[in-house]
Amino acid sequence: MRGWWREIAGLVLPVICGGCGRPRTELCATCAHALAGAPPRRVRPAPEPAGLPVVHAAAPYADAVRELLLAHKERGTLALAGPLGFALAGAVTAAARPGAGPGDGPLLLVPVPSSRSSVRARGHDPTRRIALAAAARLRRSGRPARVVPVLRQRRYVADQAGLGARGRLANLSGALEVVPGGARLLTAGRVVLVDDLMTTGASLAEAARALGAVRRPFIPGIPHGSPAGSAQRGIEQRVAAVIASSPASFEINRNSSETWIVAGGER
């Protein structure tokens, strides 16, 4: 019931920029630049949760970018899905660039699922909507891509807002699973986990764990357990893309001589 209301309201309410409130546009040039004007960057939260994929983000989560994400997610400004999808597509491209990890074929965007209660409360699934816009954008630019929503919540998860890094990890641990039959869909290309926002990284780490926990379907001609086989199956890749991440997570050159210890031995 909420969908039709928003479509009609959009026709009669005065249109303002979701980032700064400037009139007569859903997104002004200044806010568009803040969202997607800079090349996407590798981001790392501190502390970094075990099993976190290699994450690329389009923009720091602050000011106009924060307002744009909230306008889309909480206030249902659905026209922003296009620009947000554009920004996410850039981060996906950075995450899946040649040499950034194993795998080939079409890009398979796997959204981190929202809880059913929040989808109900908001009247839409913002991450999935943005992922669909990102995949469409990638296809228009000549890169085969589709959304493969194979993750779901397997138990109740409390609202993450107000929880610290430790609390979020505990809240989410074991919370996600791959839907029946989903594993096979993940073999068709290069998997990129996608979300609108990374805060502590707990959601993406749990999503990566759930993808890794899935039983690998047998594919003729690819030896089980071989690195090449894993890459071709597209299951064991650990790359993710988000629109926004905390400004601090962008400061990855904290100490160039530092040895990063990441579970799974990646990088």
Ligand SMILES: [Zn+2]
């Ligand atoms: Zn603006």
